[in-house]
Amino acid sequence: xxxxxxxxxxxxxxxxxxxxxxxxxxxxxxxxxxxxxxxxxxxxxxxxxxxxxxxxxxxxxxxxxxxxxxxxxxxxxxxxxxxxxxxxxxxxxxxxxxxxxxxxxxxxxxxxxxxxxxxxxxxxxxxxxxxxxxxxxxxxxxxxxxxxxxxxxxxxxxxxxxxxxxxxxxxxxxxxxxxxxxxxxxxxxxxxxxxxxxxxxxxxxxxxxxxxxxxxx
Numbered sequence: 001x002x003x004x005x006x007x008x009x010x011x012x013x014x015x016x017x018x019x020x021x022x023x024x025x026x027x028x029x030x031x032x033x034x035x036x037x038x039x040x041x042x043x044x045x046x047x048x049x050x051x052x053x054x055x056x057x058x059x060x061x062x063x064x065x066x067x068x069x070x071x072x073x074x075x076x077x078x079x080x081x082x083x084x085x086x087x088x089x090x091x092x093x094x095x096x097x098x099x100x101x102x103x104x105x106x107x108x109x110x111x112x113x114x115x116x117x118x119x120x121x122x123x124x125x126x127x128x129x130x131x132x133x134x135x136x137x138x139x140x141x142x143x144x145x146x147x148x149x150x151x152x153x154x155x156x157x158x159x160x161x162x163x164x165x166x167x168x169x170x171x172x173x174x175x176x177x178x179x180x181x182x183x184x185x186x187x188x189x190x191x192x193x194x195x196x197x198x199x200x201x202x203x204x205x206x207x208x209x210x211x212x213x214x215x216x217x
Contacts, residue, residue, distance in 0.1 A: 012183040024191055026167035031154045031195075034090050038097030038150060043143075046105045051131055060103055067099040071157040075164060089158075089166035097154050101146035108142025109135045141211045148203035155196045159188075 013020060049056040066074070074092050082088035112135055120130045136143075159170030169188040176184030 009183050009186060013187055016187075020172075020187060020191070023167060023169050023171060023188075024195075027155075027158055027161070027169045027192070027195070030086070030089055030093060030158050030161055030166060030168055031151070034093035034154055034158075035097055035147070035150060037090070037094045038101055038154075039147065041094070042098050042101035042105055042146070045102060046109065047131065047136075049106065050109050050135060051127060056106065060099075060106060063099040063102055066095055071096055071160050072163070075160050079164065084165045086166045089161045089164045092160065092164075093154050093158060096157055097150040100149040100153065101143070104142045104146030104149070105139060108139030111142070112138050138214060141207055141214055144203060144207040144210060148200065148207060151199045151203060152196050155192060155199060159192065 045056060045059060048054065071092065074095060078088045078092050082091060116134065116138075117130060120134050121127075125133070158168055159173055161168035162170035162174040169191050172184045172188030173192075176182065176186075176188065
């Protein structure tokens with residue numbers, strides 16, 4: 001029975017390979033765009049707050065609160081306002097990518113020894129030089145940890161794109177549930193799992209390499 005099902009799964013994947021490939025590309029596109037926007041926003045907030053010595057705990061708490069809200073709930077809130085399609089999906093995913101990146105980026109800078117910052121200031125470095133040559137490079141392992149977390153989250157949460165008509169692999173899971181087709185469920189689930197595993201492995205390896213350069217570990 002298992003052998004028959006496995007053969008049926010392979011046949012389904014083979015017969016629909018072009019559609020599956022397009023859905024996978026849509027999924028990657030949505031994740032990459034949302035992640036890039038999330039990185040830009042999180043880094044911008046951190047840079048501005050660090051340069052001007054602002055307290056952004058309120059902003060961090062706000063984004064942390066948003067992260068507690070399930071992606072499907074944010075989707076239902078966004079749909080009446082933004083409608084359906086790619087744009088509202090990217091907005092929803094971006095909101096969910098910002099918190100881990102912002103929290104880790106800001107924490108990384110705050111964890112840098114004040115003595116190092118004071119020493120850099122004493123030898124004549126400007127606040128901008130300290131930020132971009134000392135603080136951000138030293139905080140890079142924390143920043144990558146935030147990106148690593150956000151990547152895995154957004155790949156999984158991007159399943160909701162199917163509800164908003166933006167495509168992606170989530171439509172195989174959604175349709176598979178609706179018509180009780182386990183093959184569609186598995187195709188979507190397996191590919192999303194592989195994407196998350198590959199991303200986690202890549203950014204994990206990158207983070208470890210940067211930690212060695214920064215801390216010599």
